[in-house]
Amino acid sequence: xxxxxxxxxxxxxxxxxxxxxxxxxxxxxxxxxxxxxxxxxxxxxxxxxxxxxxxxxxxxxxxxxxxxxxxxxxxxxxxxxxxxxxxxxxxxxxxxxxxxxxxxxxxxxxxxxxxxxxxxxxxxxxxxxxxxxxxxxxxxxxxxxxxxxxxxxxxxxxxxxxxxxxxxxxxxxxxxxxxxxxxxxxxxxxxxxxxxxxxxxxxxxxxxxxxxxxxxxxxxxxxxxxxxxxxxxxxxxxxxxxxxxxxxxxxxxxxxxxxxxxxxxxxxxxxxxxxxxxxxxxxxxxxxxxxxxxxxxxxxxxxxxxxxxxxxxxxxxxxxxxxxxxxxxxxxxxxxxxxxxxxxx
Amino acid sequence: xxxxxxxxxxxxxxxxxxxxxxxxxxxxxxxxxxxxxxxxxxxxxxxxxxxxxxxxxxxxxxxxxxxxxxxxxxxxxxxxxxxxxxxxxxxxxxxxxxxxxxxxxxxxxxxxxxxxxxxxxxxxxxxxxxxxxxxxxxxxxxxxxxxxxxxxxxxxxxxxxxxxxxxxxxxxxxxxxxxxxxxxxxxxxxxxxxxxxxxxxxxxxxxxxxxxxxxxxxxxxxxxxxxxxxxxxxxxxxxxxxxxxxxxxxxxxxxxxxxxxxxxxxxxxxxxxxxxxxxxxxxxxxxxxxxxxxxxxxxxxxxxxxxxxxxxxxxxxxxxxxxxxxxxxxxxxxxxxxxxxxxxxxxxxxxxxxxxxxxxxxxxxxxxxxxxxxxxxxxxxxxxxxxxxxxxxxxxxxxxxxxxxxxxxxxxxxxxxxxxxxxxxxxxxxxxxxxxxxxxxxxxxxxxxxxxxxxxxxxxxxxxxxxxxxxxxxxxxxxxxxxxxxxxxxxxxxxxxxxxxxxxxxxxxxxxxxxxxxxxxxxxxxxxxxx
Numbered sequence: 001x002x003x004x005x006x007x008x009x010x011x012x013x014x015x016x017x018x019x020x021x022x023x024x025x026x027x028x029x030x031x032x033x034x035x036x037x038x039x040x041x042x043x044x045x046x047x048x049x050x051x052x053x054x055x056x057x058x059x060x061x062x063x064x065x066x067x068x069x070x071x072x073x074x075x076x077x078x079x080x081x082x083x084x085x086x087x088x089x090x091x092x093x094x095x096x097x098x099x100x101x102x103x104x105x106x107x108x109x110x111x112x113x114x115x116x117x118x119x120x121x122x123x124x125x126x127x128x129x130x131x132x133x134x135x136x137x138x139x140x141x142x143x144x145x146x147x148x149x150x151x152x153x154x155x156x157x158x159x160x161x162x163x164x165x166x167x168x169x170x171x172x173x174x175x176x177x178x179x180x181x182x183x184x185x186x187x188x189x190x191x192x193x194x195x196x197x198x199x200x201x202x203x204x205x206x207x208x209x210x211x212x213x214x215x216x217x218x219x220x221x222x223x224x225x226x227x228x229x230x231x232x233x234x235x236x237x238x239x240x241x242x243x244x245x246x247x248x249x250x251x252x253x254x255x256x257x258x259x260x261x262x263x264x265x266x267x268x269x270x271x272x273x274x275x276x277x278x279x280x281x282x283x284x285x286x287x288x289x290x291x292x293x294x295x296x297x298x299x300x301x302x303x304x305x306x307x308x309x310x311x312x313x314x315x316x317x318x319x320x321x322x323x324x325x326x327x328x329x330x331x332x333x334x335x336x337x338x339x340x341x342x343x344x345x
Numbered sequence: 346x347x348x349x350x351x352x353x354x355x356x357x358x359x360x361x362x363x364x365x366x367x368x369x370x371x372x373x374x375x376x377x378x379x380x381x382x383x384x385x386x387x388x389x390x391x392x393x394x395x396x397x398x399x400x401x402x403x404x405x406x407x408x409x410x411x412x413x414x415x416x417x418x419x420x421x422x423x424x425x426x427x428x429x430x431x432x433x434x435x436x437x438x439x440x441x442x443x444x445x446x447x448x449x450x451x452x453x454x455x456x457x458x459x460x461x462x463x464x465x466x467x468x469x470x471x472x473x474x475x476x477x478x479x480x481x482x483x484x485x486x487x488x489x490x491x492x493x494x495x496x497x498x499x500x501x502x503x504x505x506x507x508x509x510x511x512x513x514x515x516x517x518x519x520x521x522x523x524x525x526x527x528x529x530x531x532x533x534x535x536x537x538x539x540x541x542x543x544x545x546x547x548x549x550x551x552x553x554x555x556x557x558x559x560x561x562x563x564x565x566x567x568x569x570x571x572x573x574x575x576x577x578x579x580x581x582x583x584x585x586x587x588x589x590x591x592x593x594x595x596x597x598x599x600x601x602x603x604x605x606x607x608x609x610x611x612x613x614x615x616x617x618x619x620x621x622x623x624x625x626x627x628x629x630x631x632x633x634x635x636x637x638x639x640x641x642x643x644x645x646x647x648x649x650x651x652x653x654x655x656x657x658x659x660x661x662x663x664x665x666x667x668x669x670x671x672x673x674x675x676x677x678x679x680x681x682x683x684x685x686x687x688x689x690x691x692x693x694x695x696x697x698x699x700x701x702x703x704x705x706x707x708x709x710x711x712x713x714x715x716x717x718x719x720x721x722x723x724x725x726x727x728x729x730x731x732x733x734x735x736x737x738x739x740x741x742x743x744x745x746x747x748x749x750x751x752x753x754x755x756x757x758x759x760x761x762x763x764x765x766x767x768x769x770x771x772x773x774x775x776x777x778x779x780x781x782x783x784x785x786x787x788x789x790x791x792x793x794x795x796x797x798x799x800x801x802x803x804x805x806x807x808x809x810x811x812x813x814x815x816x817x818x819x820x821x822x823x824x825x826x827x828x829x830x831x832x833x834x835x836x837x838x839x840x841x842x843x844x845x846x847x848x849x850x851x852x853x854x855x856x857x858x859x860x861x862x863x864x865x866x867x868x869x870x871x872x873x874x875x876x
Contacts, residue, residue, distance in 0.1 A: 212737030212745045219733065222722045229681060229719040230734045231701025
């Protein structure tokens with residue numbers, strides 16, 4: 001019985017991945033590419049080559065911070081889909097602030113302030129949807145998405161007008177020198193942001209599973225009426241959740257701005273937020289599981305970017321794979337539900 | 346008002362619906378016991394009875410939701426089996442339920458066109474023609490193209506009536522249609538019913554309000570404990586005064602003279618309460634409401650100027666037909682709902698502004714009637730649900746950290762002590778039966794720090810055994826000195842447990858009756874607005 005359950009549990013993860021890779025392979029065949037070549041190339045470039053692996057880890061940092069923010073929100077039943085705006089606005093302000101501060105502050109303090117300010121900027125950008133939701137129950141999916149577009153536009157304006165570096169021809173913020181950015185880990189190209197990101201995910205996981213605050217958030221998410229019945233201030237918890245979620249997304253922006261880029265160009269908007277949403281669902285909002293999925297996705301992204309240059313498979317094929325994965329996850333989940341129901345009946 | 350009146354009239358020709366010895370059993374309950382009843386065209390036939398008397402079951406069988414275990418139903422002289430709501434509609438039987446079942450975002454005409462065959466083209470022209478025809482029949486004027494959600498509740502109900510008559514005006518069943526309406530809405534509904542009756546529609550009208558039964562009914566049938574216990578025909582209704590009708594009906598509805606035996610009483614936990622020694626007449630009230638009013642969302646019943654006081658060891662029963670402000674009363678007491686006016690006093694101190702957490706710290710406990718809706722979180726474990734109202738407080742939390750070992754140990758202890766049947770304390774509570782969920786709720790609320798307990802329909806939906814257990818716990822709590830508010834729609838329960846019974850009608854406390862020999866009749870009068 002329990003062995004059967006264990007097998008079923010493993011199948012629930014393995015089967016969607018296998019199906020997604022198979023159907024993805026069929027799509028590649030239809031495009032006239034060899035799927036085996038592609039998959040091998042992606043794994044070699046994204047995971048097995050040392051440089052590629054370091055790049056994948058580096059890419060994971062912002063993704064993980066966003067994932068941590070999404071887990072907080074989703075577990076509390078709040079669909080913060082504004083992470084892209086929160087992320088970019090925080091990244092731009094952190095990138096613009098750091099070169100100014102470094103002139104008279106020590107490097108570590110500058111980076112610390114950069115992260116804190118990024119978190120505050122992200123949180124501030126979530127205030128409108130949070131208050132609208134808490135006060136008059138406006139659907140946060142709509143408002144947070146709208147605020148995301150506004151945030152991205154505002155970030156653009158900030159880069160082009162007040163924060164523009166006059167020394168460059170393309171609009172971008174002043175550049176933080178490479179030696180002033182987040183320190184590298186040991187002898188690698190991976191910056192310390194990944195440590196912050198993993199710590200954030202683990203802390204969020206512990207917060208949700210081991211603390212009173214986390215339990216309250218989950219209660220609001222699972223049954224808001226029961227939360228109210230038990231005397232929780234659902235409105236305040238909603239605002240706190242949004243602030244925490246958006247703050248973590250903002251820190252993700254700081255990780256990229258202060259760890260990798262050093263400057264933000266006006267045309268830079270990676271749109272990580274909505275890419276991470278499916279990963280968080282794949283991990284069923286589980287903090288530790290999301291680390292694995294994020295790394296997997298980062299490998300796909302880095303390997304896929306190389307493959308785009310070398311094999312001519314478009315970059316966004318990675319998104320096709322993630323889409324297929326989600327689709328098959330839903331199908332397998334549905335079949336599993338049917339199986340359970342039949343057994344109960 | 347004789348037994349002879351119950352038997353079938355000599356001629357059954359022209360009967361819209363004829364029920365013959367219809368019986369329906371549910372596990373442990375005989376919901377309808379050999380009911381023989383004729384529904385005649387051109388009559389408003391009022392069905393009266395307490396909660397659980399069997400009215401809903403009878404209606405469910407006519408609407409095709411349930412099938413009788415024995416007996417026959419004849420529609421227009423032909424024996425039929427009504428296997429589904431669709432078949433019921435096809436027979437010309439339309440049913441309107443207490444709560445509006447329309448799609449609020451669709452327009453009136455769209456709602457009416459729902460339910461046609463999926464393969465057939467929607468014929469808006471024909472639908473509009475039918476709509477205008479029915480509007481004329483009912484004598485109402487509703488704009489067909491506005492979303493139903495923007496109509497007043499009374500108008501929404503008129504749309505429901507139209508939908509019930511959409512396939513032909515023969516039989517219209519109205520299940521407590523007035524409970525959500527304003528007095529004006531009730532008057533409008535009465536006019537609509539009378540118009541339909543005059544055009545030969547057979548109307549079955551279920552209500553709890555005797556005044557409406559007298560005002561609108563041509564024939565009154567009374568159900569009690571699954572039996573048809575009496576009927577007043579058109580002649581009697583015309584001859585008797587309202588007061589005489591009221592007296593006769595209340596005697597039938599609540600009459601203790603015939604019916605159950607002492608054994609049945611014991612099984613149901615009936616019988617008079619032995620007043621607890623903890624109750625002292627001179628003790629100051631633990632909780633009191635002074636002129637409390639609330640604000641209501643559409644469809645809710647708000648409180649108006651409610652005064653109540655409960656002393657330690659006392660059980661104050663709250664009687665009334667569902668939806669007369671009981672929910673708001675419970676929530677105001679628990680701190681879950683703000684009082685818009687008036688004061689809430691706890692132990693002589695003003696607690697009006699305090700929320701659930703602060704009231705709970707003062708010993709207020711609330712056993713909600715919505716066990717799954719708000720009482721529990723279905724996906725959470727039994728253990729978590731047991732501590733859902735003390736999150737963050739010692740001893741099971743330290744500095745905001747959950748001590749899961751203690752939570753689970755506490756749960757194992759509670760599960761054992763309260764005999765909760767669950768595979769494990771980690772089982773999601775949603776998988777348990779209603780009786781066991783109620784045991785968990787009682788365990789959570791009746792902890793050692795409880796002082797004032799509000800129960801809202803604590804035995805609703807429980808089987809006999811769990812019902813008796815829950816009642817015993819309520820009585821034990823009061824004996825321990827808890828100030829108890831027991832809201833119930835079961836008069837038996839209130840008479841068995843309460844020291845005094847407050848009666849609610851339309852959001853007001855219309856009277857408080859000491860539980861004694863004549864309490865039943867007095868409560869019945871107050872409940873039905875007859876007094």
